[in-house]
Amino acid sequence: MNTFKFASVSLTRDWHSGELRLIGISILIAVACLSSVNFFTDRVRRATERQATELLAADLVLISSAKIRKEYITKADQAHLTVSLNESFRSVVTKDDKLELTEVKAVDTNYPIRGRLRTSDYLLGAEQYNDSIPAPGSVWVDSRLLQALQVQVGDSINLGAMAFVIDKVLTYEPDRGGDLFNIAPRLLMNRTDLDATGLILPGSRIKYRLLLGGDSEAIDQYRAYINTNKDDHMRVQGIKDARPEIKSALERAEQFLGLAALVSIALAGLAIAMSAQRFAIRHYDNCAIMRCLGLQQKQISRIYLYQLLMLGLICSLAGCLIGYFVQAALTQLMSGLSQQTLPKPSWLPVLSGLFAGLITVLAFALPPLMRLGAVSPLRVLRRDLTPLPVNNYLIYSLAVLALMLLGPWQADNISLTLYTVSGLFLTAILLALAAKYMLALLARLQPHLKMAARYGLANVTRRSNHSIVQIMGIGIGITVMLLLTLVRTDLLENWQNRLPEDAPNYFLINIQPDQVDGVKSFLAHALQYEIELYPMIRGRLTKINDVAVNPDDYENPRASRLAAREFNLSYATKMQADNRLVAGRWWTGESTVEPYFSVEEGIAETLGINMGDTLTYSIAGQEISGHVINLRWVEWDSFHVNFFVVSNPAALKTYPGTFISSFYIPESKRSILIGLVGKYPSITILDVDALLAQVRTIMNQVVRTIEFVFIFTLLTGIAVLFATLQSTHDARTQESALMSALGANRKQIISGLVAEFMLLGLITGLLSAIAASVIELALAVFIFKMDIVINPLIWLIAPVVCCLIIVPTGLFGTRKVLSVSPMLILKKT
């Protein structure tokens, strides 16, 4: 017989008789959730990346020490990328007898491609967005330059062979990053004036930049082209190479999103497994009859496999379609919240949706359906002949396998996937075990309870295997929801607390050693607290273990850049509070005379520095060597002054250097700074508020994204609840009809159900709270590496929320049971 044709015929027949509808809808929901998560996160991720691009003022930047070759620009034009060229160099600006070293940047009208410039009309004036660039003959400058040269807006200054009028104060420039502590004041000018300054000469140290903007595909293509056609003196900067704090924010966001998507798959799988189970049980008789009519086991198995594949494909496609619309609706909803328009959805989520749908269906629905092949034809005579249950290990391994298969490309992070899957698995087992013991304990209460409570408890404890699955299924969902709400808030708040409202907003640099005491007492008096000043000595890393350091030896561009640059070194007696030792010991006191180094773990890894290595630095023409005796973890997002390499005082104290500091000054107390500058004119003040605001915006966007994904996880959790309810639907209908025949009124039946769902909610809530707390601790310690105090509210909120979700959903899921006629009891079962 043609099993394929038979499978498609029975698919439509079973669909009409309503039996396959359940499993089909489960797949539909699963894929709809999954693909809308994928569509949406794909877009938001790209939007978030785009926002991060603001820090580059472009999507991609080529930086070169030689003029950018024409072919690169032509290629970019062909790819329809937005192109902007700029040159930057240091030069002296003069006004009368005063001169000041400035960072000149000559830009064209496309600058900046991402982000916006901000200017004010006079020193400390109101800041405004400005979408133009300086007109030829005029420049925009940092307030610091105005202070240094004692000039005002409207005055004229000299740069090279040309005189320029200061037109505006430049207050914000998206790609101002770089080394915060070493930049001279900025001067922004128009590129067309560049030749007239006469500053572009052979041998001038000029950085040429090509800024590029466009959709991510075109950018990726261009990047690939550059990587194969790169000049030696050129490097490429994309979003991923942007500042470390932005990078870590993005990576964490992806971790959260990957986690949520993976959990959605697992929950959907659970719903599908339960539906398939029910479908199989309902088809035992059918299969027995088919076997009697001469069908082979193999043929029956094949029929159901085909049926499943067809169903999986159709429903996955439909799910993708729904996912697309849900995502569009969500985007619409979110457009009010964010001023930014999201990039168009890509087609990738459709493919991944189909793939995930089929994998999920096969892994979770196939085992119970394959039992159908094993139905004995004798069942037509003896109804109790049920095929042996599938080996549970097979089910679990398939489920784990599917999650593994779906995990990595969801999370882009294999270790996270491993953590998640084993975490889910463990949680499921622990929830089931805990539920089992809890139910056994509760069963003893039953004789002491009154009507509704007793009936509810009986339903929960006597169907204990069923309840365990329900508690486990919903429990995983709720646990994840708790993780995503309460725990997420805990973790994220903790994370955001690294950028507290009083995060340092000013840096003081260039403090001379003889000014340290004066500055300290001035600020202690003005701010009412002691601030710390850190010594800073500049040195070039020349040798690691007597091997000369050569930037070209590093493949990693970041490593080679770091190796080429001068380090900001510091010395200290005690380790800074926001640092943590990861290897070795800190030196004790000032007693040590031998030079020691303490290295930040990230840079140690990048540059290949190990514990015990000898580092040699060249400082002001002298060489100093010392052993690395510890590695540190540094909380960079704190915006406190921190150093990659710190020595003991014995090593560096005698070298010439300056001091730096960071602190928070509220808006209302800015006048303190004017007093400080008046007293110590050589000290430079850097405003980091703008940078902080930028980072905070990105973090907020990340939080919002995760909240949206959370809604989908909630939906899959509810799908699981429905699947569990539907698997008890027949029994419930029968029981409800009986209760009604025995004289129970509607209210009594409802209160029985309410008691049952409330009990289920309380147990689930309690167990989920335990699970979520344990996971939170594990996440905090092992992944996010932060200390955490578990929110005590979880013990109240979890059971209440569980009841609020489970009771109404449960009543909705069993509403048909309420309207069942007691006559059912007289019908044949």
Add this chain to the structure above:
Amino acid sequence: MDSENNYIVQALGLGKQVASPEGTLIILDAINLAIKKGESLAIIGISGSGKSTLLGLLAGLDRPTTGKVILNGTDLNQLDEDGRALIRNQVVGFVFQSFHLLPNLTALENTALPLELAGAEQADAMAMQKLQAVGLAERIHHYPNQLSGGEQQRVAIARAFAGNPQILFADEPTGNLDHKTAQRIIDLLFDLNKENSTTLIMVTHDHAIADHCDRQVVMAGGQLTENL
């Protein structure tokens, strides 16, 4: 005494029609029936003749398409579903072919269920008595799946009598039992019926059982005829 009061159950022009793919199906066609207090009545007839449908209407489990049922002096048509539930709880007891015990409750809890639904104070104690009466005092904490078919039906009978009903409705109570067990169940049913002076309305197609009853009616073609 009003003549109506002699009858505990009265069906007046009772009809039931359902919509079917082949058009309207008339299951019951204007049936008239009156049953006296304490009487035992057997309804016989072939499978599918409408016996259960009639029983369901008499017991207030369903609404008729035409006509009315007067149960213990109350016109069931005047009541809503909850009103009829109250009557079922206070006045009526049931025994079914497939026992219909709640699988999640013990024998005792099953028996006590109608009493608890009525809000009785001593539900468990009263249920105990009834289980003793059906000879299951030892098995009160067993769940239905731990009991044999005959034992389950005994629990069902204990439950049916738990609320001291005036009328007992039984739908083929021995249909799922072997002959010997069936005999004992029937004996038990009639004994308790006599003891409690209950009115018994029983559907059966076993003529030997029907012969135990005071009166027999036959269902055929939607009509009821007295089997004299």
